[in-house]
Amino acid sequence: MTYNGPRVAVIGSGYWGKNLIRNHQEIGSLSLICDKNETVLQGFKAQYAGLKTCLAVNDVYGDRSLDGVVIATPAETHYTIAREALLANKHVYVEKPLVLDENEAEELIQLAKERKLVLMVGHLLQYHPIFIRLKELALNGDLGRINYIYSNRLNLGKIRREENILWSFAPHDISMILALADDEPESVIATGGYFLHKKIADVTTTHLEFKSGMQAQILVSWLHPFKEQKLVVVGDRKMAVFNDTKPWTDKLWLYPHEIKWEHNLPVPARAEPEKVDVPQQEPLRQECEHFLHCIATGEQPITDGNEGLRVLRVLKASQRSLDAKGTPFQLVSTSQRDGRQAAPTVGTDYFAHDSAVIDDGVSIGKGTKIWHFSHVLKGSKIGATCNIGQNVVIGPDVTIGNACKIQNNVSVYKGVTLEDGVFCGPSMVFTNIYNPRAEIRKMDQVRPTLVKRGATLGANSTIVCGTTIGRYAFVGAGAVVNKNVPDHALVVGNPAKQIGWVCACGERLSDDLECLACEKCYEKSGDNIKATQ
Helix, strand or coil: CCCCCCCEEEECCCCCHHHHHHHHHHHCCEEEEECCCHHHHHHHHHHCCCCEEECCHHHHHCCCCCCEEEECCCHHHHHHHHHHHHHCCCEEEEECCCCCCHHHHHHHHHHHHHHCCCEEEECHHHHCHHHHHHHHHHHCCCCCCEEEEEEEEEEECCCCCCCCHHHHHHHHHHHHHHHHHCCCCCEEEEEEECCCCCCCCCEEEEEEECCCCCEEEEEEECEEEEEEEEEEEEECCCEEEEECCCCHHHCEEEECCEEEEECCEEEEECCCCEECCCCCCCHHHHHHHHHHHHHHHCCCCCCEHHHHHHHHHHHHHHHHHHHCCCCCEECCCHHHHCCCCCCCCCCCCCEECCCCEECCCCEECCCCEECCCCEECCCCEECCCCEECCCCEECCCCEECCCCEECCCCEECCCEEECCCCEECCCCEECCCCCCCCCCCCHHHCCCEEECCCCEECCCCEECCCCEECCCCEECCCCEECCCECCCEEEECCCCEEEEEECCCCCECCCCCECCCCCCEEEEECCEEEECC
8 A cells, every 4th residue: 555644764773773774664764874884774774675875864854755863873962963854844753862962852842842843752651552551540540549669670781881780771660650650850869880881880779659649660681681561550549560571462460459457457469461452553653653644743752852852851760869879859840940040159140050160260251051060170261151161161261252152062162162143053073182192291382273163063973183074064973074074064974075065054055056945046266155145
């Protein structure tokens, strides 16, 4: 049967992306695969005849035949890719977690709302038919008052180095527990074990407490002798067990046990377990079809941006508790957050989070925001209305223009200058010494790097020192730049090579140097281009 529904591109074809590709290909909704590995793309072209592929995400944004984008890339790239896709008027599905920063999540939610676009997060188990049935039982009162929930997600591997076990395994469990509780927790306690790497937890236990009195516990580990994925919900009328490692017909059981009181003492009264039959369907297929359905109808997804934000808040609180060796962390509910603004640092006209460090001798412009665990070193100048993300280091003696945006985990070293409106993607890298040695001091050999007005430096890109990035140039995610980039040039790869031109609005230009988004036209001027009058 011919498929006539929404068309999507999948960005990222790795460990989980290949499963999304398979499902969308089987549905008939897949039009394009984007990945930075050309060999992998060749394999998909051989597997799926006639399928289009591309290396640059800008090709996805500029493809008017696409209705939606499915993002299955590393978590630190989610915000940048999702934001650009929404700005290109594409509906967005993004794998968990939504992003790594709450402010970025709120920005994406608002952007999707303003443009009337779908923003959906890949919390897969919310689309598992077994969990859907369990959720119905819980919310309909069949289990009675829920006292506590515990969830185990254990396995040997897949061991990661870009994130710890909490961020890798627990989002699914948090999403399910919040759905069953129909509420957000008041407090979080998290502890963990660090066995393979001193800074990356391999095992974590997270304890959640809700205002209703309900409690929940999540145990996750990638150092377990066998696979276990079990969710236990204990109500005062019935108890439910969802064991996802069992065969389909044995995945969901109800235990109508009761606690009776005799002589003022609690006495357990056991009853025969009841198997719950649920029609078998692949959860990922259901999730993919739900995204397409929401695009077609305008309905809000079950796991929309707001649900992703609620899960993110619990993850962030858990991480803070984990870092503080199990110190309880109080959460602020969504209703309490509404309308509340963060207070700026006393005596300033910019905002700096309590955990940020601002050295003496620093100049920061009005309206600039500096977020968690960032450090601005002496002699640095930051312009007005900039947004400095988490874990950013600036300086010493660095100049940053107005309206710049620096995402999480970026270091802007001495020798780097950013003009107005520069965008630095998550975890991109500047260098300032061309041939560094740990044992030889070479700070007298700093090579200056200039990033001109409006340029974009994609996530995980590297800018080798001594180079100039031209006005409104666009450096693709993961690119390594070792020579000057012309104004408006689009460069990708390692080493970075020019593959096209980009408009000041961020859209790729046609072969005729016309922007199909804003209708601005350009013409060649030597090795550069310039806007026509």
